[in-house]
Amino acid sequence: MADPKKEFDWFDKPASRKLLWWVLWITCGITVxxxxxxxxxxxxxxxxxxxxxxxxxxxxxAAMILIAKGxxxxxxxxxxxxxxxxxxxxxxxxxxxAS
Amino acid sequence: xxxxxNIPPSFLLFAGAIVTVLLKGxxxxxxxxxLPILTFIHIAYLPSGNGLQVSFLPGFGDxxxxxxxxxxxxxxxxxxxxxxxxxxxxxxxxxxxQHTAALIYIGSALGVIFAGDLITLYINWxxxxxxxxxxxxxxxxxxxxxxxxxxxxxxxxxxxxxLAGIVMTVSNGGSIxxxxxxxxxxxxxxxxxxxxxxxxxxxxxxxxxxxxxxxxASVTGGVILSAYTTKTAVYxxxxxxxxxxxxxxxxxxxxxxxxxxxxxxxxxxxxxxxxIINQVGFMVCAAGxxxxxxxxxxxxxxxxxxxxxxxxxMSAGAVLYRTGKSRCTELGGxxxxxxxxxxxxxxxxxxxxxxxxxxxxxxxTIIIAAAEHEHLLWPWIVLELASAGVFLHAGIxxxxxxxxxxxxxxxxxEAPGTMLWAMGILSFLCIYLxxxxxxxxxxxxxxxxxxxxxxxxxxxxMQLLMFSAxxxxxxxxxxxxxxxxxxxxxxxxxxGGQFFYSTCDICLNGINKIAHKTLIAGATKxxxxxxxxxxxxxxxxxxxxxxxxxxxxxxxxxxxxxxxxENVRKGVFPIGITACLSVLLIAVLFFF
Numbered sequence: 001m002a003d004p005k006k007e008f009d010w011f012d013k014p015a016s017r018k019l020l021w022w023v024l025w026i027t028c029g030i031t032v033x034x035x036x037x038x039x040x041x042x043x044x045x046x047x048x049x050x051x052x053x054x055x056x057x058x059x060x061x062a063a064m065i066l067i068a069k070g071x072x073x074x075x076x077x078x079x080x081x082x083x084x085x086x087x088x089x090x091x092x093x094x095x096x097x098a099s
Numbered sequence: 100x101x102x103x104x105n106i107p108p109s110f111l112l113f114a115g116a117i118v119t120v121l122l123k124g125x126x127x128x129x130x131x132x133x134l135p136i137l138t139f140i141h142i143a144y145l146p147s148g149n150g151l152q153v154s155f156l157p158g159f160g161d162x163x164x165x166x167x168x169x170x171x172x173x174x175x176x177x178x179x180x181x182x183x184x185x186x187x188x189x190x191x192x193x194x195x196x197q198h199t200a201a202l203i204y205i206g207s208a209l210g211v212i213f214a215g216d217l218i219t220l221y222i223n224w225x226x227x228x229x230x231x232x233x234x235x236x237x238x239x240x241x242x243x244x245x246x247x248x249x250x251x252x253x254x255x256x257x258x259x260x261x262l263a264g265i266v267m268t269v270s271n272g273g274s275i276x277x278x279x280x281x282x283x284x285x286x287x288x289x290x291x292x293x294x295x296x297x298x299x300x301x302x303x304x305x306x307x308x309x310x311x312x313x314x315x316a317s318v319t320g321g322v323i324l325s326a327y328t329t330k331t332a333v334y335x336x337x338x339x340x341x342x343x344x345x346x347x348x349x350x351x352x353x354x355x356x357x358x359x360x361x362x363x364x365x366x367x368x369x370x371x372x373x374x375i376i377n378q379v380g381f382m383v384c385a386a387g388x389x390x391x392x393x394x395x396x397x398x399x400x401x402x403x404x405x406x407x408x409x410x411x412x413m414s415a416g417a418v419l420y421r422t423g424k425s426r427c428t429e430l431g432g433x434x435x436x437x438x439x440x441x442x443x444x445x446x447x448x449x450x451x452x453x454x455x456x457x458x459x460x461x462x463x464t465i466i467i468a469a470a471e472h473e474h475l476l477w478p479w480i481v482l483e484l485a486s487a488g489v490f491l492h493a494g495i496x497x498x499x500x501x502x503x504x505x506x507x508x509x510x511x512x513e514a515p516g517t518m519l520w521a522m523g524i525l526s527f528l529c530i531y532l533x534x535x536x537x538x539x540x541x542x543x544x545x546x547x548x549x550x551x552x553x554x555x556x557x558x559x560x561m562q563l564l565m566f567s568a569x570x571x572x573x574x575x576x577x578x579x580x581x582x583x584x585x586x587x588x589x590x591x592x593x594x595g596g597q598f599f600y601s602t603c604d605i606c607l608n609g610i611n612k613i614a615h616k617t618l619i620a621g622a623t624k625x626x627x628x629x630x631x632x633x634x635x636x637x638x639x640x641x642x643x644x645x646x647x648x649x650x651x652x653x654x655x656x657x658x659x660x661x662x663x664x665e666n667v668r669k670g671v672f673p674i675g676i677t678a679c680l681s682v683l684l685i686a687v688l689f690f691f
Binding site: 077 | 241242245355358359362363432434435438471472474476479480483484487488491503506554555558559560561562563564565566567568569570571572574577578581582583584585586593594
């Protein structure tokens with residue numbers, strides 16, 4: 001970049017991040033409220049519960065993150081665990097173009 | 100026209116692989132993009148039914164190189180379409196070898212799709228394994244070579260299962276026709292065939308080849324590999340194992356496995372590799388459900404999945420191409436200088452997450468609806484959960500950690516023009532098929548009576564996705580990347596191989612060492628010593644009593660002993676002793 005001052009860095013600003021948080025919370029709220037106005041055709045019993053999908057999404061994802069975090073204790077290893085050499089190929093030579 | 104209608108599409112690509120070697124520069128690149136498009140048109144004009152039949156294995160009946168129906172055509176379309184986009188993306192590649200391997204790989208995948216019998220299927224299956232190994236090897240790093248070696252070993256194992264299964268099926272009186280297998284009459288042969296297919300589908304336990312090898316391939320290699328092996332496996336499962344109940348659970352396990360591992364991974368392309376396993380899980384599950392709706396849903400999903408997965412691999416590839424980095428811990432803040440790559444990558448990420456207006460929403464949800472229709476409660480819950488999880492690991496995690504997160508001071512240039520064009524075309528398809536899915540529904544094997552866009556469906560899907568997004572950002576501190584790798588089942592053969600090697604090293608070299616110590620250094624030395632000193636010692640032993648009787652003094656005895664030893668060493672004896680020993684020897688020979 002020739003002039004770093006003009007660089008587009010909207011996403012780095014704390015105010016923008018705060019705004020995005022608000023957008024996220026409000027969108028979540030809208031999806032729940034919207035359910036009041038629609039007619040659903042549940043196939044099972046549980047999917048007829050109010051806000052079932054938001055609960056499934058929230059609890060399910062939280063559970064998966066926690067499980068992954070827990071498994072990470074046992075499964076994560078340092079990058080040289082298998083003792084393979086780590087060659088940093090120059091970026092323009094990843095497809096063997098330079099030779 | 101009739102002759103043309105008998106040419107299997109794979110042959111066009113095989114021929115192209117040879118021509119590629121002869122061409123150079125831009126002409127070759129243009130040819131490479133044009134060839135899959137021509138093959139696409141060829142497939143579109145293939146009449147349904149059975150085409151080319153040849154008999155090359157006596158006793159096995161006719162091999163059917165070309166069987167055309169809606170299922171094989173749908174896969175044929177997407178395989179060639181994706182090939183055209185991937186090879187447009189690969190316009191920058193100067194070496195022909197990778198393209199030759201890629202064309203044979205894609206060609207053999209088409210060979211499997213249009214195979215009407217198990218022998219043709221097997222030959223193409225193995226060709227696919229070998230040629231894809233060369234695509235991985237084209238990266239030409241030590242890591243890629245190691246990964247390619249492990250990759251081909253696993254696929255040889257899978258191929259052997261398939262071959263054993265085919266031989267058993269045929270020897271049990273079955274035919275070589277490649278049709279559906281009956282779950283009720285399953286025998287060992289069919290189970291082995293299923294095992295061979297599941298190796299390529301990256302089922303749990305045998306999935307590590309995918310996440311091990313694909314991320315080690317080159318920028319273009321990754322894009323090409325992501326589409327074919329697993330989707331060919333999906334095709335054969337849909338064709339021959341539909342309705343096999345275990346597949347429902349295997350598919351469910353794959354969806355969750357893929358998410359958990361993708362969440363743990365640090366390498367962006369490895370995240371995408373695990374997300375292939377997750378997505379293929381949906382299709383395997385659909386094959387298990389086996390209804391018309393499920394099969395059509397899986398076909399639609401495979402079609403859209405190949406597009407958005409290719410797109411994701413392309414955007415990750417463009418980042419790798421420009422920065423030379425693929426770890427999330429080294430990337431971040433790229434939105435500033437690679438906005439178009441970000442845009443296209445995000446479209447792919449939204450499509451894989453089945454966000455409304457994208458192709459994932461109009462295809463993946465058919466499979467979930469098929470589970471609903473069959474009232475399969477637990478599979479349905481797992482699939483819904485997995486849909487939410489996809490948004491978590493591929494939909495948000497991939498773009499967030501690569502393009503946003505922390506600015507690491509990287510200021511790479513935007514991706515090259517041809518890469519952007521390829522990504523642009525696939526992005527367009529992701530959105531087009533999301534808005535007008537009917538074009539896709541029309542080519543599915545069974546008529547689909549499915550409405551993706553109902554208000555109820557839109558609201559529930561958005562609830563699921565938005566709350567997953569909320570969880571992602573709330574739990575962000577827990578998702579912080581670490582410069583680590585994650586152990587997968589390849590640990591067993593990677594560490595197992597090392598263990599086998601070191602065990603052999605300790606045992607065999609230990610035996611060698613002991614043998615050296617006792618035989619070479621020990622026994623030989625002793626034998627040598629005996630040969631040089633033995634006769635002198637023996638003579639001293641005999642002569643000592645004589646010296647004793649003759650009253651020789653100790654000093655003289657010592658002197659005589661030294662003389663004797665010297666004489667023996669030189670091999671010279673006084674004539675008297677020689678004669679005496681000769682008489683003794685003759686006497687011994689005479690009496691005994």
